[in-house]
Amino acid sequence: MEVKLWNDKRERDMYENFAELYAIIKTTEKLEKAYVRDLVSSADYETECLKLIAQFKNLSTFLRDVVPSVERFAETYKMDCPAALNRLIVSGVPATVEHRTASMLLRRRGVSPALRSVGISDEVGWGIVPPDFEGRIKVKDWILRLSKMGAADELTEQQSRQLHFDLESSYTAFMAALPNAGS
Template identity: 30%
Template sequence: MYGQRQLAYAPTPYSYIPTQSASISLDERKEVKLAANNAERDLYESLAEVYSIIITLDALEKAYLKDSITESEYAETCGRLLKQYKSNLQDETVSKAFVDLETFKREWDMECPRATERIRVGIPATMEAPSHKPQAAGDSAAAATLVVAATENFITLLDAIKIGMVEKDMLHPLLVEIIQAVNKVTDQEFESKGKIVQWLITLNQMRAAEKLSEEQAREFQFDMQQAYYGFKATL
């Protein structure tokens, strides 16, 4: 099982002692500092953490594709790794040193196509296209509760757009709540459901303070209304 495998995190060396060579005796060895101060040390720690998150995420995606991990374990772990990845890069110094994912991968010679795609999408694969049956299947009372919750999430999002809340950090969490809510109600595809995922990807690639343009906001509102109508049609 994947859960039994311990994935090593990237080392974060701040100093090292050179090995013995012909020109340096054991008595002459000196510690060589890699971090000049605490700020540099913190930066190295954060970059090493990002590196390890990417490697771990790639291994997780492989394990999920091979059915070596349950959907619930995958979703929980993937969601946590994505949050940790974003959290590290919220630091301006870390973000500047990181540049972007492709640059970071080239610098450290990383081959991680599955992690790259998951980071691009920004949500676990189980949220894109759930393969499980709805949680409330066969339980009418629970199903009704989930339908109400999903409906409220749609209305909250649409109301937010109407009053001009078009910042990425406002819309993305609401959209995540919608896709989670509808997946609990139904695993069927419905009109414009794919648009929800597409907009999640679009928002995921924006900076937290970025806003949708007026044209994007109108398109987003239209797509979400169509998704809402499509969701209701499946009930």
């Protein structure tokens, strides 16, 4: 007896897309572990991670009506992929870019040490604030903007003031969101 996994082309396409999403998440998890264990070069890691992030964003946009929560998708299919979910959903950039940018940020004039507490250096995780937390969005925007700058590039006085303001306001909001922040 033949068992059909789908009833029509639309359903078949949906399951194929689920398989693609599953594969991207699992592959990202393996890549993250390989990078942490120094089994892949930084250059190769960054290239492949950027590719996976782009594929993930494209597929997530395409599946947003069917898969409104990738975290729930991972939970449903019993995927234990915390590094991949962090990289694909929370960070959105390879660890090499994230760490390089964090280092650059800390060396640039006008950058407050509060950046570390906002979560860029992973001293404090983003898991306690929602994904749409304004501070997270501001910091991520600055990370992406600064990652495009060369090592010798300088922020203008206006950019420096804006970055400082964004970091201070994000830090304040982040600290207020911490459990027992007032204790």
